[in-house]
Amino acid sequence: MRNVFWKNIRNNMNMQKTDNSKKQKSDSGSIWNPWHGCHKISPGCQNCYVYRRDESIGKDASIVTKTGDFYLPLKKNRHKEYKLQPQNGSVFTCMTSDFFLEEADEWRPECWRMIRERSDLRFAIITKRIHRFMECIPDDWGEGYPNVSVYCTVENQQMADYRLPIYLELPIRHKHICHEPMLGPINIEPYLATGKIEYVLCGGESGEQARPCHYQWILDTRDQCIKYHVPFHFKQTGTFFVMNGKTYHIKRWLQQSQAAKAGIDYDGGKE
Ligand code: SF4
Numbered sequence: 001m002r003n004v005f006w007k008n009i010r011n012n013m014n015m016q017k018t019d020n021s022k023k024q025k026s027d028s029g030s031i032w033n034p035w036h037g038c039h040k041i042s043p044g045c046q047n048c049y050v051y052r053r054d055e056s057i058g059k060d061a062s063i064v065t066k067t068g069d070f071y072l073p074l075k076k077n078r079h080k081e082y083k084l085q086p087q088n089g090s091v092f093t094c095m096t097s098d099f100f101l102e103e104a105d106e107w108r109p110e111c112w113r114m115i116r117e118r119s120d121l122r123f124a125i126i127t128k129r130i131h132r133f134m135e136c137i138p139d140d141w142g143e144g145y146p147n148v149s150v151y152c153t154v155e156n157q158q159m160a161d162y163r164l165p166i167y168l169e170l171p172i173r174h175k176h177i178c179h180e181p182m183l184g185p186i187n188i189e190p191y192l193a194t195g196k197i198e199y200v201l202c203g204g205e206s207g208e209q210a211r212p213c214h215y216q217w218i219l220d221t222r223d224q225c226i227k228y229h230v231p232f233h234f235k236q237t238g239t240f241f242v243m244n245g246k247t248y249h250i251k252r253w254l255q256q257s258q259a260a261k262a263g264i265d266y267d268g269g270k271e
Helices: 002-016 049-056 108-117 130-135 157-168 215-227 252-262
Strands: 029-032 090-093 123-127 148-153 174-179 199-203 232-236 240-243 246-249
Touching: 130 148, 130 157, 148 157, 157 174, 199 215, 215 232, 215 240, 232 252
Parallel strands: 029 090, 090 123, 123 148, 148 174, 174 199, 199 232
Antiparallel strands: 240 246
16 A cells, blocks of 8 residues: 555656756754643644643643753753754744743743844744734844744634734744644635745644545645745645545654655745
8 A cells, every 4th residue: 555655646746846846955953842731722733742642641731831941942062062053953942832822921031032042043933823922022022033933833724814814914034834734725825925925834634533634735735835936845744645536544654754755845946
């Protein structure tokens, strides 16, 4: 089954390549989780991996606590060098919670101070709580810290049409859309047309309870990105991936590599 899938996905995806389709550099980097735990807020949270992982070890993911890594951006090794180095890529921030969660309001200012102090690092914040953004930024935020990218997660059309109009008006220097988990076809053309979106990322849902992700949804989003010259990245297939009417079960460790094999990332048409 897996070999058939690889063959099909390669054939199908090769047909989709365009002249200016080049391999977009994948997201890579470090993870900084200053706090852990979260609350489900929208359909994309249904099978949240934080909840799944915590349940498997008998932990309650709805309890939000500061972690031992809270000061990670300032931590140094025995050679007195920062542990987090810019050459290691973006620092993905709050991957087992949401940076704009209410419970973290008293802790966040300290995080902003560290983010400002480590201006050599690029921080990536992925959120489903973009509506809280203005009450969560520091006094000196201005038009945004240059070293912060905020990814607005929109898992379906309803969330796109709620969150993206808010997002577009916010003072953020690097605006990225994250369709993960992608739960349906999503039209983001009106938002891409503003020229304010730097990057779009798509992916399916992981776990055995995952909802299926259709390859056609991914391709439709890619087409929208190509139309507006916005870089696009297909990050991972998710567990149940539908292509040409067939549903494929993709093991967790193959979900990213399968997406990469598709070779459909788009760099925005840059030379
Ligand atoms: S916002 Fe993210 S971390 Fe929080 S419950 Fe939803 S999916 Fe999980």
